[in-house]
Amino acid sequence: MIQSLGTRDCYGDVLVRLGEQNSKIVVLDADLSCSTRTEKFAKAFPERFFNIGIAEQDMIATAAGLAASGKIPFVSSFAVFATGRAWDQVRQSICYSMQNVKIVATHAGVTVGEDSATHQANEDIALMRSLPNMSIIVPADGIETEKAIEYLVNNDKSPCYVRLSRCKFPVVFDSHYRFQKGKAALLEDGSDATVIAIGIMINRAIQALEILKKEGIHARLLNMSTIKPIDQEAILAAARETGAIVTAEEHSIIGGLGSAVAEVISEHWPVPLKRIGVRDCFGISGDAEKLLTHYGLTAEAIVQAVKEMIARKKRS
Amino acid sequence: MPPLPETKVLELKEAARQLRIEVLRMLHRAKSGHTGGSLSIIEILVALYLVKLRHDPQNPRWAERDRFILSKGHGAPALYAILARLGYFDAAELLNLRKFGGMLQGHPFNLTTPGVEISTGSLGQGLSVANGMALAARLDKSPVRIYALMGDGEIQEGQVWEAAMTAAHYKLDNVCGIIDANKLQIDGCLCQIKNIEPLAGKWESFGWQVFEVDGHDVQDLISAFDHCEQVKGKPSVVIAHTIKGKGVSFMEGKVQYHGVAPTEEELEKALEELR
Numbered sequence: 001m002i003q004s005l006g007t008r009d010c011y012g013d014v015l016v017r018l019g020e021q022n023s024k025i026v027v028l029d030a031d032l033s034c035s036t037r038t039e040k041f042a043k044a045f046p047e048r049f050f051n052i053g054i055a056e057q058d059m060i061a062t063a064a065g066l067a068a069s070g071k072i073p074f075v076s077s078f079a080v081f082a083t084g085r086a087w088d089q090v091r092q093s094i095c096y097s098m099q100n101v102k103i104v105a106t107h108a109g110v111t112v113g114e115d116s117a118t119h120q121a122n123e124d125i126a127l128m129r130s131l132p133n134m135s136i137i138v139p140a141d142g143i144e145t146e147k148a149i150e151y152l153v154n155n156d157k158s159p160c161y162v163r164l165s166r167c168k169f170p171v172v173f174d175s176h177y178r179f180q181k182g183k184a185a186l187l188e189d190g191s192d193a194t195v196i197a198i199g200i201m202i203n204r205a206i207q208a209l210e211i212l213k214k215e216g217i218h219a220r221l222l223n224m225s226t227i228k229p230i231d232q233e234a235i236l237a238a239a240r241e242t243g244a245i246v247t248a249e250e251h252s253i254i255g256g257l258g259s260a261v262a263e264v265i266s267e268h269w270p271v272p273l274k275r276i277g278v279r280d281c282f283g284i285s286g287d288a289e290k291l292l293t294h295y296g297l298t299a300e301a302i303v304q305a306v307k308e309m310i311a312r313k314k315r316s
Numbered sequence: 317m318p319p320l321p322e323t324k325v326l327e328l329k330e331a332a333r334q335l336r337i338e339v340l341r342m343l344h345r346a347k348s349g350h351t352g353g354s355l356s357i358i359e360i361l362v363a364l365y366l367v368k369l370r371h372d373p374q375n376p377r378w379a380e381r382d383r384f385i386l387s388k389g390h391g392a393p394a395l396y397a398i399l400a401r402l403g404y405f406d407a408a409e410l411l412n413l414r415k416f417g418g419m420l421q422g423h424p425f426n427l428t429t430p431g432v433e434i435s436t437g438s439l440g441q442g443l444s445v446a447n448g449m450a451l452a453a454r455l456d457k458s459p460v461r462i463y464a465l466m467g468d469g470e471i472q473e474g475q476v477w478e479a480a481m482t483a484a485h486y487k488l489d490n491v492c493g494i495i496d497a498n499k500l501q502i503d504g505c506l507c508q509i510k511n512i513e514p515l516a517g518k519w520e521s522f523g524w525q526v527f528e529v530d531g532h533d534v535q536d537l538i539s540a541f542d543h544c545e546q547v548k549g550k551p552s553v554v555i556a557h558t559i560k561g562k563g564v565s566f567m568e569g570k571v572q573y574h575g576v577a578p579t580e581e582e583l584e585k586a587l588e589e590l591r
């Protein structure tokens with residue numbers, strides 16, 4: 001039985017641990033601290049936690065001011081509000097001003113579930129990816145969440161967006177895993193095709209590779225947890241060595257992982273590419289699992305896409 | 317602080333006159349920029365930079381400096397002129413305002429310009445940034461004060477009122493908001509475009525201590541900033557009643573000089589008035 005962990009739960013825990021070690025860490029939330037799990041930090045360090053109320057634009061720019069005075073602010077809300085509602089504040093006060101603010105948003109993608117389209121961010125990566133100076137990290141599980149947050153505090157002084165989810169993720173990594181921003185993790189090697197995935201789709205991609213293996217197809221699997229700056233080297237190696245790529249993300253096919261990979265290979269080494277993701281539509285209510293299936297975010301869809309891309313590779 | 321001696325007041329008035337001349341020359345050379353709203357904030361900047369602020373132009377990142385944020389970023393020419401005068405950077409940079417390859421961007425950019433705390437231009441963000449700096453100062457037990465200058469049109473942005481609530485909630489008495497109340501915005505008179513009155517009442521009801529002054533009277537401004545420092549447990553705002561285009565008769569109160577630089581002829585005429 002694979003263990004499951006909430007990426008947001010791990011975020012809440014690691015914040016407290018890092019908060020003990022580093023007094024520069026401050027945390028801001030916009031009335032969602034129970035959901036984003038920043039309430040744990042709020043309880044541990046009330047003087048370093050600021051609930052800004054339902055005011056995301058104010059929260060983002062306030063964080064910029066704290067960073068300008070030497071603090072390391074972590075800012076949390078739902079992905080749709082942190083990136084969409086406050087995009088101009090992220091752009092001007094954080095990215096253009098190059099402030100060391102970490103935006104860690106939860107409830108990304110369709111797995112928000114019942115709350116429906118207004119609360120399901122399928123566009124957040126696209127919004128953040130277009131901003132100069134911004135890095136984007138989408139952890140594949142709770143372990144990677146903790147490692148990434150720790151990495152950001154200790155090794156990075158630039159703006160960063162970390163995308164977390166409401167639902168629990170099956171654990172992929174063990175405690176020895178080392179996160180490095182900008183480096184894809186090779187989870188499985190293969191030469192027939194490459195699956196590049198992020199977030200919850202990593203688990204589905206692992207399942208897909210098992211199915212493919214039984215049919216004699218050996219695919220490579222890359223966890224592209226840093227969407228920006230993207231690991232161009234790993235993508236081009238995959239293109240050259242496997243000749244076919246499938247991307248999988250719980251995000252729109254416009255502007256996210258699939259787009260980023262397409263940009264790299266189309267400029268340097270074009271190979272057949274299929275993007276699995278939400279196909280330019282808004283979400284609906286339902287439970288997370290049903291929605292993932294409804295939008296084609298499944299292991300079966302990855303299997304099908306890999307076969308299609310291998311066939312296309314052979315044709316060309 | 318006691319009222320300034322007459323000689324000091326005259327000195328500050330002279331500084332304001334020289335800054336106006338500098339701003340008009342910069343804008344004329346740049347052939348674009350915001351003339352009216354730069355001229356309206358001259359005395360506010362003089363009162364702060366030449367009297368009130370604890371700062372060190374030779375060490376712009378000094379941790380104990382008071383912070384000034386030009387939330388109405390389009391007033392950049394006035395800010396640049398006073399920063400250069402104080403030696404934050406070479407005054408020769410003023411010649412290249414808005415020019416390709418120049419240091420001085422059309423709106424304040426913190427990464428290239430010593431003395432600029434944060435980039436501004438898209439309106440409504442500066443007060444929130446000030447709150448963040450004020451919270452940091454409180455955590456650090458630092459006595460620094462944070463000033464954020466907003467336009468009266470700017471406060472039509474909803475974020476300003478989010479920030480107003482935040483400052484009051486967190487009792488940020490180290491924050492001082494300033495409103496450049498010149499009564500005009502790009503499309504016309506505020507009263508016609510979107511009325512912001514009752515201005516003082518709005519801030520009061522948001523939990524702020526309000527002071528209203530003649531925004532072109534340096535002594536008045538300094539006294540108000542002194543009073544703000546005495547207020548405990550809540551933030552203060554100085555509503556500075558100003559005249560857009562102040563100092564140049566044919567620009568004063570004229571909405572068409574919001575975002576237009578003076579022509580050669582207009583510059584000559586203006587400089588004559590300011591001599």
